[in-house]
Amino acid sequence: xxxxxxxxxxxxxxxxxxxxxxxxxxxxxxxxxxxxxxxxxxxxxxxxxxxxxxxxxxxxxxxxxxxxxxxxxxxxxxxxxxxxxxxxxxxxxxxxxxxxxxxxxxxxxxxxxxxxxxxxxxxxxxxxxxxxxxxxxxxxxxxxxxxxxxxx
Numbered sequence: 001x002x003x004x005x006x007x008x009x010x011x012x013x014x015x016x017x018x019x020x021x022x023x024x025x026x027x028x029x030x031x032x033x034x035x036x037x038x039x040x041x042x043x044x045x046x047x048x049x050x051x052x053x054x055x056x057x058x059x060x061x062x063x064x065x066x067x068x069x070x071x072x073x074x075x076x077x078x079x080x081x082x083x084x085x086x087x088x089x090x091x092x093x094x095x096x097x098x099x100x101x102x103x104x105x106x107x108x109x110x111x112x113x114x115x116x117x118x119x120x121x122x123x124x125x126x127x128x129x130x131x132x133x134x135x136x137x138x139x140x141x142x143x144x145x146x147x148x149x150x151x152x
Contacts, residue, residue, distance in 0.1 A: 018044060019083045026067045026076035026095065034063050034080050041082050042089070048150045054126045055089055055147050061119040062093040062143050070097020070141060088128075092144040099141055102132040 022037050024030040035056050042052050059080070066078045076097050083090040102120065120143075124130055127145040134141035 017083050017085050019081060022080045022082075024063075024078055024080070026071050026074075026078050026097070028064070028067055030078075031060055031063050031067070034059055037080070038082060038091070041084055045084055045086070045089070045149055047089070051089075051147060051150045055091070058123045058126045058145055058147070059091055059093075061122050062091070062145070065119045065143075066093055066095040066097065066141065069100065070095040072098065086149075088146050088148055090144065090146045092142065094140070094142045096140050099134040099138040100136055102134055 018041065020037055020041055022034060024033060038055060038059055039052065042055070063078055063080065070076060070078075076095060079092075079094045081092040081094070083092075120130075120132070123143075123145060126147070128148050129144075129146040131144040132142070134143075
């Protein structure tokens with residue numbers, strides 16, 4: 001009988017979830033790093049290109065929202081947690097900035113949406129599950145979404 005490595009034991013304990021935690025400065029130039037981490041972890045699955053493209057878009061929108069809206073002052077961070085199982089890819093984006101009301105629809109400027117406000121709507125249409133924890137006037141936001149993996 002072979003002895004399990006620490007990584008194998010952790011994967012078994014967590015129900016075969018492979019996960020990566022990435023903490024970045026809340027700056028736009030780090031969005032590409034979050035996408036690279038996603039692409040690297042996705043290579044461990046049989047995910048098709050369309051699913052990966054959807055996840056990249058949803059991740060970009062979620063991280064962009066945290067960077068753009070959470071912090072009034074420079075120096076904030078955004079944490080991204082990626083979780084991969086055989087059938088699902090889960091991503092959680094967390095910041096410690098200003099909260100928001102997730103039930104408040106985007107502002108309309110005439111018949112058009114004002115700049116911003118589309119990010120969550122885009123994410124909602126792309127993913128299979130979406131959970132938002134945030135409140136206006138309360139620090140910190142957590143956005144978690146899950147995409148079921150379509151095989152190549």
